[in-house]
Amino acid sequence: MEGSSSARKGNLTGSARKLSDNAADWHNLTLKWERLNDEGSTVATKIVNLRLAKEPPKESDLMLEDGVSLDSGEKSRDNSSQELEEECYKLQDIVNKMDHIVSKMEKMVSSENGICELETFQYGVKGRPAPLFQTWSTPQFAEVSSKLCDSYKQELALKHTILQELAHTANADLSMVYLSAWLYQPYIDDKGKLLLESLLMETGHRPL
Amino acid sequence: MSNPALLSLHQLLKQSFRVVEQNHKVWKSVLLECSPLVSSLGNLGEQLRALKNVQVPQTPLGRFPDLQERLHYKLSIAVDTVMGKLGEKLDAFEAVRDAVSKQVSAAFQFYERNTGTLDIACCVNRSAVTPSLADMLEWLQDTDRYYRLQFLKRKNFLQTLKSDDLTLLETAPKRWESLSSPNAEEGISDMLFQVSFFMDSE
Numbered sequence: 001m002e003g004s005s006s007a008r009k010g011n012l013t014g015s016a017r018k019l020s021d022n023a024a025d026w027h028n029l030t031l032k033w034e035r036l037n038d039e040g041s042t043v044a045t046k047i048v049n050l051r052l053a054k055e056p057p058k059e060s061d062l063m064l065e066d067g068v069s070l071d072s073g074e075k076s077r078d079n080s081s082q083e084l085e086e087e088c089y090k091l092q093d094i095v096n097k098m099d100h101i102v103s104k105m106e107k108m109v110s111s112e113n114g115i116c117e118l119e120t121f122q123y124g125v126k127g128r129p130a131p132l133f134q135t136w137s138t139p140q141f142a143e144v145s146s147k148l149c150d151s152y153k154q155e156l157a158l159k160h161t162i163l164q165e166l167a168h169t170a171n172a173d174l175s176m177v178y179l180s181a182w183l184y185q186p187y188i189d190d191k192g193k194l195l196l197e198s199l200l201m202e203t204g205h206r207p208l
Numbered sequence: 209m210s211n212p213a214l215l216s217l218h219q220l221l222k223q224s225f226r227v228v229e230q231n232h233k234v235w236k237s238v239l240l241e242c243s244p245l246v247s248s249l250g251n252l253g254e255q256l257r258a259l260k261n262v263q264v265p266q267t268p269l270g271r272f273p274d275l276q277e278r279l280h281y282k283l284s285i286a287v288d289t290v291m292g293k294l295g296e297k298l299d300a301f302e303a304v305r306d307a308v309s310k311q312v313s314a315a316f317q318f319y320e321r322n323t324g325t326l327d328i329a330c331c332v333n334r335s336a337v338t339p340s341l342a343d344m345l346e347w348l349q350d351t352d353r354y355y356r357l358q359f360l361k362r363k364n365f366l367q368t369l370k371s372d373d374l375t376l377l378e379t380a381p382k383r384w385e386s387l388s389s390p391n392a393e394e395g396i397s398d399m400l401f402q403v404s405f406f407m408d409s410e
Contacts, residue, residue: 158272165268174267176258177279181269184286186278 023203112142154187213322224311253377287371
């Protein structure tokens with residue numbers, strides 16, 4: 001794939017070059033997103049475990065009479081709070097990286113809209129007479145990008161909510177729902193994957 | 209000991225034990241591959257249960273459109289994927305059962321055709337190296353039955369699983385564990401030890 005795409009890229013100029021590069025970026029960004037998602041899922045699971053471990057009323061601590069053991073209990077709770085905080089920072093960091101990915105996606109969408117406008121300016125409302133690649137008209141690229149971008153944006157908003165709430169819920173079921181929503185990404189569906197694959201095929205990144 | 213039928217039967221038995229030895233390894237490794245799959249079924253069951261228990265609209269997730277349905281769909285897909293993988297494992301179990309069964313029935317058929325020359329004395333005769341025919345045939349029969357029964361149990365387990373029956377999913381790991389019969393399995397290892405000299409003998 002690498003060889004053929006770079007050979008092709010050599011010949012591409014202008015809008016075609018830009019669209020082809022964007023398609024490759026889509027591919028790379030979604031892979032990066034998946035990696036971050038997996039990392040985040042591990043961290044989120046840790047957060048939930050730490051949070052739920054903290055929750056049950058510490059009967060053993062309450063029953064202890066001597067101050068020394070109580071202190072050590074306090075200390076371990078402090079430790080776990082600290083660990084919880086650290087994990088939350090890690091998750092925050094991952095969500096920040098995801099923010100960054102989505103902002104790159106948004107830039108691609110706006111650049112493709114720009115290409116469409118340019119074509120309207122060059123060729124009128126009907127657009128260019130022959131497609132740049134196989135069959136897609138230029139607005140189709142912009143449409144696919146914006147659909148993909150929308151689903152990632154929605155998913156990102158979900159991640160932000162999960163990040164905010166995860167360490168503050170003591171409800172085991174709700175925590176579990178947060179975790180599965182994080183891992184299974186309800187807004188990134190098969191349709192999106194299909195769109196991305198078609199995009200890669202159209203631009204010649206995937207062999208026909 | 210120059211009974212030609214006895215010699216041939218010994219060869220057949222050696223071959224059968226070799227087949228059992230190989231397939232026993234295959235069976236164990238497939239079984240090992242199943243446990244992470246079954247435990248992820250249990251895990252998915254718990255996730256589906258949690259999703260069912262939570263009133264999503266009343267949580268901070270309430271502002272996300274169709275979240276419950278979408279997540280439910282994704283989880284069900286995940287369950288189906290795992291079940292598909294388990295189905296492939298079931299095929300591997302079936303192959304083991306068939307291989308063992310074929311060998312064992314070949315040995316038995318040969319014995320039954322030659323009962324004329326293989327009398328009682330011949331069947332119970334044994335030496336330090338060679339267990340008696342009667343023992344070896346019995347062990348093979350036990351092994352055959354073990355795999356048949358195990359295969360049926362595992363198959364039945366998978367067939368009764370449904371992605372919308374959460375209790376079944378949640379209890380899957382425990383129930384799967386309870387299907388194994390360690391004693392019978394150990395019996396096969398013991399048998400293979402007992403015939404190891406016999407298998408190496410000319």
